Amino acid sequence: MTDISATAGVLPRAAVDRTARTRLAYLDGWRGLSIALVLIGHFFPVPGINLGVLGVEFFFVLSGRLMAEILFIERFPLKKFFKRRFSRIYPALLVFVIAAMMGLASTFIAFKWKAALTALTFTYNYAGILVNRAGALDHIWSLAIEEHSYVILALISVVVSGRANVVRLLVALSLLAMANGAISYWVLGMDYETSYWRTDVHIASILLSAAICMLKADGRLPAFLRNQHVALAAAAGAVLLFLDTVPTPVHYLLGVPLLALAVNTLDFAGGYLTGLLSSRPMVMLGLWSYSLYLWQQPFYKFVYDRDGAPIPMLAAVFACALASYYIVEKPARGWLNRNW
Template identity: 85%
Template sequence: MTDISAASVVLPRAAADKEARARLAYLDGWRGLSIALVLIGHFFPVPGINLGVLGVEFFFVLSGRLMGEILFIERFPLKKFFKRRFSRIYPALLVFVIAAMVGLAGTYIAFKWKAALTALTFTYNYAGIFINRAGALDHIWSLCVEEHSYILLALISVMVTGRTNVVRLLVVLALLAMANGAISYGVLGMGYETTYWRTDVHIASILLSAAICLLKADGRLPAFLKSQHVALVAAATGVLLFSDPVPTPLHYTLAVPLLALAVNTLDFAGSALKGPLSSRPMVMLGLWSYSLYLWQQPFYKFVDERGSAPIPMLAAVFACALCSYYVIEKPARGWLNRNW
């Protein structure tokens, strides 16, 4: 899932394997950081910055990098690609939606069948704006954006030839999506969710990160961007630009490109950044991140809407998420990948 550098080719096999594991570790750590930001933002909000929103952007730019590597560099077969995406995402999602329907029926958190169906068909990010929504499923909007991006990037991978043409198209589409968001929110006065839940706006994060990934793979990143400090500086600046005093459209036109640059230049970063990301707690959070993402929302709603104590609710999130990961997500993914 990573590009092969000249350095890794000349390393002895054991050293190359170690480097590959380290690279995977810090990408898992980035995913762990993403879900940590979401959990902190929801259960222990920090004044002045929405860490939950920021965590979603960390997820998106990582997804853009990984999809760029898988679809355009490794040229992963699309049939196998979509099978693996399905096995990774759908079993845990299906169980979560069914459990939410059963567990939340009759509670103060309204649960609607239409909302459940749109979550399972990855249309919630539009249906939740214009038709029907349920608070326990509101986070599914971001999963919908991811799924739509898989389809678009897969189509581009088979319809557009030449890496340069692909990069140009990704950048143009990302800029159009950014402009769409700025106009919708800043000029037309649409609300935050009405604007930034939409794939035609929020896909910019994924597309831009994929474009930077391809530029890096082709050796076309400027030399100064390969400094060991670039990823840390870009990430820190991106976080600061996501603070509340900065107008919302600038979050998605200035901060997102910096986060996309940060995740793609992690390979050049020093141990001050890759070390913490590669630590076992961050890697484990990354492995559990999808189940944590699914299950945090209902318990967050109890905290946000009913004022429940955050620590017991967060403990319940981990309990449900770990059961989901070890009983549903991991076994289902392994079985489907072996037998489908």
């Protein structure tokens, strides 16, 4: 993400800096909300709804919005874009996987070297279905989809000219991916992982959010969708559609579009919502979200598989995640961005 918002050149420098800080704090708050849902869903599950799944979808639709802003609206240079993605993602992932291979294998659950290799090559979402899995790495399926989406969106930004054409393509690919998931699950009888761990299915969440973001930026989003009450209703509807009683494909055929709309339009709600998402606790959770995402999985599996006490395990997640963020993720990202 660039440090200056798209309003640069229109507002005075000081106003631009304030706008950028507010915008980044707000988006970090979205990340904070997403990881909070994942942690609650994994360590303190709420009967009737899988908040972990909902939190992952929040991450996906937020990622779609951010990638659209970076690649299609701000036109961030691709070389710099991929360098920053690498510096953000890979050092912390590498340390986590090595730590898992060295320590978690004997401490928590069975660990497999092939699974570690597929995690480090961002192929786990397919290899976990077809070849080999390790419970401590099962969450890497979603990171693999994120990485694949970076490549696909970057290619689209180079090959397809005109933002209207890009939006049409993103919507078409999203509809195909959602139909692919529904057919895999309902018609072919595949289970959740086999259907929805795949990039050719789950990328719909990212692409559809990117399309909505571009429509909003170009002023082509229908006026009624820019209403704060509609945005809040979309968010509420998305949550209800992720209830356990709702068939899985419906989560993605109806719930994800509503969630994508909410993440892109809840800015219009303003006031208390923006204040909550920009609050220091939510922003800090957002800053730590990637390290929390990495480290929660093995401790969650310990709670889930061995009936471990959730509060000590969650405390261990934060301890490992904060160490990862301040010792690995943040220093490595800063060094690579300065020197690469």
